Amino acid sequence: MTPTHSILTARHHTIWLWLSSTVLLALAWLSLSSGPVGWDSRMPLVALLPDQLTQDITELHITVVTQIRLPRLLLALLVGCVLACSGAASQALCRNPLADPSLMGVTGGAAVAAIAVIALSPKVAFINEAMVAPAAFLGALAITSLLYRIASHNGQIQITILLLAGVAINAVAMALIGLFSFFADDTSLRLMTYWQMGALAGASWSAMQYGAPLILICVVMLVMRRKQINALMLGERDARHLGVNVRRLKNEVIFLIALGVGGAVAMSGMIGFVGLLVPHLARLLVGPDLRRMLPLSMLLGCVVLLSADWLARLVVAPSELPIGVITALFGSPFFVYLLIQQKRGAHA
Amino acid sequence: MLECHNLTVFRAGKQVLNKVSLTLEAGQFIVLLGENGAGKSTLLSAICDDIPYSGQILWHGHALDTLDPLTLATQRAVLLQHNRVNFAFNTAELIAMGRYPYQESSAEQAVVVDKLITLLALEKLARREVTQLSGGEFQRAQFARCLAQLNAHDPDTQNKLMLLDEPTSALDLHHQHRVLSAAQRFARQGNTVVAVLHDLNLASLYADRILLLDQGQIRSDGPPQDVLRRDVLQPIYQTGMQINLHPGYNIPMIFSEPLTGAPHA
Numbered sequence: 001m002t003p004t005h006s007i008l009t010a011r012h013h014t015i016w017l018w019l020s021s022t023v024l025l026a027l028a029w030l031s032l033s034s035g036p037v038g039w040d041s042r043m044p045l046v047a048l049l050p051d052q053l054t055q056d057i058t059e060l061h062i063t064v065v066t067q068i069r070l071p072r073l074l075l076a077l078l079v080g081c082v083l084a085c086s087g088a089a090s091q092a093l094c095r096n097p098l099a100d101p102s103l104m105g106v107t108g109g110a111a112v113a114a115i116a117v118i119a120l121s122p123k124v125a126f127i128n129e130a131m132v133a134p135a136a137f138l139g140a141l142a143i144t145s146l147l148y149r150i151a152s153h154n155g156q157i158q159i160t161i162l163l164l165a166g167v168a169i170n171a172v173a174m175a176l177i178g179l180f181s182f183f184a185d186d187t188s189l190r191l192m193t194y195w196q197m198g199a200l201a202g203a204s205w206s207a208m209q210y211g212a213p214l215i216l217i218c219v220v221m222l223v224m225r226r227k228q229i230n231a232l233m234l235g236e237r238d239a240r241h242l243g244v245n246v247r248r249l250k251n252e253v254i255f256l257i258a259l260g261v262g263g264a265v266a267m268s269g270m271i272g273f274v275g276l277l278v279p280h281l282a283r284l285l286v287g288p289d290l291r292r293m294l295p296l297s298m299l300l301g302c303v304v305l306l307s308a309d310w311l312a313r314l315v316v317a318p319s320e321l322p323i324g325v326i327t328a329l330f331g332s333p334f335f336v337y338l339l340i341q342q343k344r345g346a347h348a
Numbered sequence: 349m350l351e352c353h354n355l356t357v358f359r360a361g362k363q364v365l366n367k368v369s370l371t372l373e374a375g376q377f378i379v380l381l382g383e384n385g386a387g388k389s390t391l392l393s394a395i396c397d398d399i400p401y402s403g404q405i406l407w408h409g410h411a412l413d414t415l416d417p418l419t420l421a422t423q424r425a426v427l428l429q430h431n432r433v434n435f436a437f438n439t440a441e442l443i444a445m446g447r448y449p450y451q452e453s454s455a456e457q458a459v460v461v462d463k464l465i466t467l468l469a470l471e472k473l474a475r476r477e478v479t480q481l482s483g484g485e486f487q488r489a490q491f492a493r494c495l496a497q498l499n500a501h502d503p504d505t506q507n508k509l510m511l512l513d514e515p516t517s518a519l520d521l522h523h524q525h526r527v528l529s530a531a532q533r534f535a536r537q538g539n540t541v542v543a544v545l546h547d548l549n550l551a552s553l554y555a556d557r558i559l560l561l562d563q564g565q566i567r568s569d570g571p572p573q574d575v576l577r578r579d580v581l582q583p584i585y586q587t588g589m590q591i592n593l594h595p596g597y598n599i600p601m602i603f604s605e606p607l608t609g610a611p612h613a
Contacts, residue, residue, distance in 0.1 A: 097434060097435070233434075234433055237428055241424070242445065242497065287438065
């Protein structure tokens with residue numbers, strides 16, 4: 001083995017993959033075993049254990065696990081994975097580690113579209129629950145394409161313009177959500193509050209059937225394009241000279257980010273900062289090469305969401321906090337830290 | 349072989365390249381010279397297909413836009429100016445990016461990267477993150493990536509095109525020579541290398557052919573001794589100069605003069 005081969009593979013990514021998988025398994029066990037109904041560590045394996053070990057488990061307990069905890073766990077995994085993936089893709093697309101769908105207003109755009117559907121559904125006959133996910137996707141797509149056009153100049157993305165445009169879009173999104181809440185009835189209003197802060201509590205198998213396909217398509221297609229997106233991180237012209245069809249790739253990545261964010265928002269509302277924090281952590285551990293960084297990001301995204309969900313349930317038990325509150329509390333100081341880092345880098 | 353016919357480029361309504369026609373043969377190191385705004389980088393950008401132009405560019409008889417992007421990428425590499433990367437790839441990983449158009453195992457890739465690291469003496473930089481490199485170090489790493497893209501580690505590689513936009517602008521004397529020697533060696537083995545340079549003496553030392561551009565047109569075209577003449581250069585650069593032969597290499601060396609004042613006693 002040559003010295004260079006060892007440099008190219010020296011990021012210890014297998015260790016980090018194993019470590020985060022183990023933590024993820026432990027968290028998944030925890031989330032299936034615990035809840036307001038009580039703690040029971042046998043729950044994740046209840047179907048596999050022999051009858052004499054599970055005689056005392058009630059039917060209610062099993063229903064709670066299969067109908068509440070399991071969908072919630074899967075939702076956390078899907079959303080964590082897709083937020084990390086779409087965050088990493090946004091950063092590669094903008095060639096800046098500060099890009100994040102929630103800061104850029106993409107999440108806001110998706111939420112407005114989703115909320116419009118919820119607010120209008122009792123009043124307009126042809127609008128129903130199934131349209132929330134497609135609407136969120138279209139909202140996200142509109143904002144992502146608009147942002148990219150505003151912020152790009154000669155193939156370069158101006159990060160300041162991108163973030164400022166994100167501030168403006170988020171302000172408009174909040175205003176529109178306020179406007180819709182004025183027209184909404186009580187049920188819709190509760191849903192809207194839940195949408196704005198992000199929560200996994202609404203997880204159900206029926207809600208998941210609309211959002212999950214979007215998320216899965218986004219993740220699979222982004223992973224398949226990891227090599228091209230890697231080249232895009234060098235710059236658009238350099239990527240083109242390496243043989244990447246940059247125009248097509250950019251359109252695909254914009255579409256996939258919107259698909260992922262739309263799916264995530266439709267099922268769990270606005271959860272901020274995961275797309276910023278997780279890819280950064282993964283890059284720190286295994287470097288920016290997406291072939292190593294993307295799988296780790298996906299695992300860490302799941303870990304972060306499960307931990308945040310666990311915290312959200314723990315802090316004010318037996319009630320629970322919206323998960324977006326937890327991710328924002330941890331994420332925003334981190335964003336400031338990244339800003340300072342980048343400012344230092346610019347002056348170095 | 350690269351042929352350009354009647355290349356014309358407009359930028360912001362201004363004609364920056366005016367019906368330039370030329371043929372670039374394999375085996376030559378061609379240097380584009382000219383004052384700022386003469387059209388050197390524009391000509392290079394047109395050959396890279398980076399900007400809109402009118403006219404025709406043929407690479408081995410085929411129009412550039414008819415070639416498959418991945419095939420073209422194995423035949424043409426471009427080193428751009430002013431390009432930083434915001435992500436902390438290490439130098440070896442950056443060079444390995446040049447292997448994007450090839451289907452090969454990571455072990456095969458590492459062999460190529462390793463050879464180029466040795467060729468350009470980048471051993472000390474190999475593990476360092478490109479975000480931490482100085483301008484010159486980054487330029488050398490990017491140059492190595494271009495060489496990796498064109499299989500330059502293989503002495504049998506021929507008929508490739510390498511385009512370099514001011515490859516030595518941030519380099520110290522030693523590394524200027526190292527990079528240009530590597531580019532010259534690559535040209536000599538049967539490839540076409542086109543470089544935009546500002547240093548007339550480096551052009552004299554390395555170029556097989558110099559194209560001197562002025563106001564979007566080629567004013568002079570030929571080997572260094574034909575182009576690097578006082579009557580050709582002085583009107584373009586509007587700078588006083590003496591031209592003597594290099595005592596060791598017998599090629600023109602330019603000694604420019606300050607715009608004001610006599611030499612110190």
